[in-house]
Amino acid sequence: MRNFKITLEYDGAAYCGWQRQQNGISIQQILEEAMERIIGERVSIIASGRTDAGVHALNQVASFKAQTALAVNKIFLGVNSVLPDDIVVKDAQEAPPDFNALKDAKGKVYVYRIRNQSLRPVLGRQYDWFIRFRLDLERMRRAASYLIGEHDFSCFCATGCDIKSRVRTVSRLDIVRNDDGLMEITVESGGFLRHMVRNIVGTLVDVGRGKLKPEDMPEIIASCDRKRAGMAAPACGLFLKEVKY
Amino acid sequence: MRNFKITLEYDGAAYCGWQRQQNGISIQQILEEAMERIIGERVSIIASGRTDAGVHALNQVASFKAQTALAVNKIFLGVNSVLPDDIVVKDAQEAPPDFNALKDAKGKVYVYRIRNQSLRPVLGRQYDWFIRFRLDLERMRRAASYLIGEHDFSCFCATGCDIKSRVRTVSRLDIVRNDDGLMEITVESGGFLRHMVRNIVGTLVDVGRGKLKPEDMPEIIASCDRKRAGMAAPACGLFLKEVKY
Structure with missing residues (x-):
């Protein structure tokens, strides 16, 4: 398994917040679906913390594990090409195996x-x-x-x-x-x-x-x-x- | 007849432009309708020039003639209270009788x-x-x-x-x-x-x-x-x- 760290900018206006919910579209859902389209596998993307419905991010950090052999730059460009215009991945890098965007946030x-x-x-x-x-x-x-x-x-x-x-x-x-x-x-x-x-x-x-x-x-x-x-x-x-x- | 000069800020995204058109909602129409609600008479509002569909204004200037006896400040506050959130009157004043926002623009x-x-x-x-x-x-x-x-x-x-x-x-x-x-x-x-x-x-x-x-x-x-x-x-x-x- 490889581990990835990504930095995100998003306009929260259209979303029920970061975290997946039954009754609304979340940034997490949109991002996980976009990632699946590019790398061909289901991933669970963990953010540094939830943002509420309507809250924006200039630099949200998230991490996920995946088996993909794709170069990180291909993932970066690919996911941005399928994300809607109110979410963008600003940076993507391979992270140490134990990096966790939520638990490691200081x-x-x-x-x-x-x-x-x-x-x-x-x-x-x-x-x-x-x-x-x-x-x-x-x-x-x-x-x-x-x-x-x-x-x-x-x-x-x-x-x-x-x-x-x-x-x-x-x-x-x-x-x-x-x-x-x-x-x-x-x-x-x-x-x-x-x-x-x-x-x-x-x-x-x-x-x-x-x-x-x-x-x-x-x-x-x-x-x-x-x-x-x-x-x-x-x-x-x-x-x-x-x-x- | 009194003559008025108003200064406007607007977000053009939702409109077919300044000027009234058959097939779209214009800033002019919204503004004239708002003005009619406040002063109780139909007015024709002339801008310094048309802005196209989607174009914004920080300080568009317009003028109109009306018979209303309302104080200009009442008109100013009243019209802003009924305008949608993408149009605002930033300033309103009584103008000389011959002032015309279109013809007088230098x-x-x-x-x-x-x-x-x-x-x-x-x-x-x-x-x-x-x-x-x-x-x-x-x-x-x-x-x-x-x-x-x-x-x-x-x-x-x-x-x-x-x-x-x-x-x-x-x-x-x-x-x-x-x-x-x-x-x-x-x-x-x-x-x-x-x-x-x-x-x-x-x-x-x-x-x-x-x-x-x-x-x-x-x-x-x-x-x-x-x-x-x-x-x-x-x-x-x-x-x-x-x-x-």
Whole structure:
């Protein structure tokens, strides 16, 4: 068996997310079917983590094992020639036999895009969360500072998630806004809980619009109560930017 | 009668172009219907010029006359509340009685976006022409230099166009490429012929890929023969950026 590592860019708008599901078309399904057409065998492709319905990836990493004798470059070009226009393999290489894109992931970087302007955006609207009321960047940065480090992030974890430990370490949480009103929130962690970035962003937006105070954050975190934090930000503004190994 | 000047941003992908047509939905129709819902009267909205099917606008300018007593800001907010998400009015003001967005336009600036990279782009693919083979920027700039100034641009005019004079003056034709492979071609003129920008871009791309030489341009222009120039670039990469009055 050979082992492969691939890097993917995708537009999540049309999909039910990374993972195969009964009631929707997933990126995993489309990719596995494309791969089967090229290498002539069924493969199970493992990503560094699931992305939710509507979430995009700039550099998702995935791995799979196959018996094919095809050169990796042939697989790379072949699979791209049959993938739809909203998924592309950016890189493909042969990986060490024990490489596993999920288990070996050491960390991930997500970017969330907010279009903060009074006017409804039109061009590029597919890739932003539009927020009309002016967000206070400094307040959001103060709130963000409380999230950096190791915490129990239960208050930002999707309800119904049955994971054992919800302690995670956020090593980076930057917020920048350019002159056009585009705000980018970058979050890095060794591991994320389900909906964690979107729930953090929704909460930071509540701070930016004055509904919450930056100083409320320690209490919200300590409560471990999902209802205390803000709503989840929409999926369309979220991008998986990098997976670290 | 009052006279109004409005500035529009739109994503042209879903439309048959600016102008009303029998066999398709135009931006003009959608806008006139939205305006009628808000001000309660039928209006005829005149743009600075037509944009073709699939072409976008960052700042299209249009004008219309109406009897409404509504404050201009009410019209502005009202029409935006009923327009679909791919059209927005960015600005609305009362104009002098004789202002006409078409007749008074002194010049226009178009921007054409090319994504020049080996890999098929995914995120933002709606707004670029993807060209895989490496374009030679310096050759394209040399070719562009021949187009600046007053010329008979017949070779870049859509066939079947029955306009009298095809002499136009291009005052600016810049080409830049950033590190990500995004190439932007900016063209400014007092007036454009039908498909002129897209035909110029298609021809410059032929130069950039080596199919034509920069030094072929004077002869192509002098021929006044549409078949001598390159193919029209796709509509999706073209943006009306500015109308000058």
